[in-house]
Amino acid sequence: MGKLRSNIGSGDKLVCENCGAELTPERIYVHEINGAKHYFCCEHCAHEFERKLRIAH
Numbered sequence: 001m002g003k004l005r006s007n008i009g010s011g012d013k014l015v016c017e018n019c020g021a022e023l024t025p026e027r028i029y030v031h032e033i034n035g036a037k038h039y040f041c042c043e044h045c046a047h048e049f050e051r052k053l054r055i056a057h
């Protein structure tokens with residue numbers, strides 16, 4: 001905690017949609033669900049998110 005630096009690039013900061021971990025270009029897992037791209041930190045999170053999505057629907 002306590003690291004409040006302005007982001008380089010000032011674009012959208014990508015975080016894992018499942019666990020909220022920060023994503024870097026080297027460590028990113030893109031998974032397409034229903035034609036929309038979602039970003040995760042790993043394959044595990046992608047599947048976990050997809051499962052939650054199905055339960056919610």
Ligand SMILES: [Zn+2]
Nearest residue numbers: 016019041045
């Ligand atoms: Zn994750």
